Amino acid sequence: MxxxxxxxxxxxxxxxxxxxxxxxxxxxxxxxxxxxxxxxxxxxxxxxxPPVFYVDPDSEAAQEVDRWERAGRVADAETLRRISTRPSAKWLVGGDAPVREEVDDYLTQATIAGQTPVLVIHNVPDRDCDRLGSGGAATGQEYQRWIRELAGGIEGRPVIVVLEPGAVPDAVDRCVRNLKERLLLLRDAVAVLKSTGAARVYLDAGHPEWISDTASLATALGQAGVRDADGFALNVANFLRTRDNVRYGHRLSDALGGDVRFVIDTSRNGNGPAAGATVDGAPSWCNPPGRALGEKPTDAPGLDRVDALLWIKYPGESDGACRPGEPERGVWWPEYALALARGAAG
Structure with missing residues (x-):
């Protein structure tokens, strides 16, 4: 206990x-x-x-460790424990499953473990701007109903929420069909999640190589409700080094007034990003080889204005079928996970 x-x-x-x-x-x-x-x-x-953040004992990596041990792949199983024993976020992407029950079940397990879970909300309409697939709620009204159901599953229990990866940077890029609705939906989602009294909410702000105009990004974040949230998130599902995200985060925080804090995804940034725009004919952000796990998740990173280092992208889940034989986006890929773990410093 x-x-x-x-x-x-x-x-x-x-x-x-x-x-x-x-x-x-x-x-x-x-x-x-x-x-x-x-x-x-x-x-x-x-x-x-135990880790401050929730470690799911039934994660894909934990199940793979069990399978490999039974198959005699003992050394590989031990290496993969670098993922299975460390906390990662749970992604909520819409669909037919009742989200209130899904959140309630997950937070119940985290409460029993005495740990704080991390959730990623990724269901805003017109998400991804058609990059390697599409998805999200069909309408703004559907999204608002879904957010309220999700918030109902929190029930006053501590949770960290990373809100809508890519949603604000895409708005700045103006690839969103209804820009005004996008920002209003995000602002509403922040308000609903904060009304639970237990959620710490971080609006996604992309990464240092996405939006160079931090003034425009800060304006969009402000319109999306970042000052009512707990801050912003950087490097979600990306590979940029922590130090580069910290510098960029300080610039963005300064543009917001200097007192806005942030979190950084370090799940796969141990070796930094792949060189060049493409690798083996595919985008360099999609399953690049030679990457490694980054710093372990912590709520005490000792970095100015950084609330936490988190594993927001689950290490070992595919970014998409970018090359022949690669799994679809979000599918567990054990050999890629093993490569990330082997490349880690410890």
């Missing part, structure tokens, strides 16, 4: 392992171990605290 405590001054949830509480209770119950004749000469090392 882990007790979850929200500390407003830190803007994050701290986890107090149940063992700490138990030790305190035992020490106050009269008669320490020495008084009872117990030998305490042997050193005792408590287990490491």
């Amino acid at each position: 882990v007790r979850t405590i929200y500390r407003p001054g830190r803007r994050r949830w701290a986890l107090v392992p149940a063992g700490v509480v138990l030790i305190a209770l035992l020490s106050s119950c009269g008669g320490g171990a020495a008084q009872r004749g117990v030998d305490n000469s042997a050193s005792f090392s408590p287990p490491p605290p």
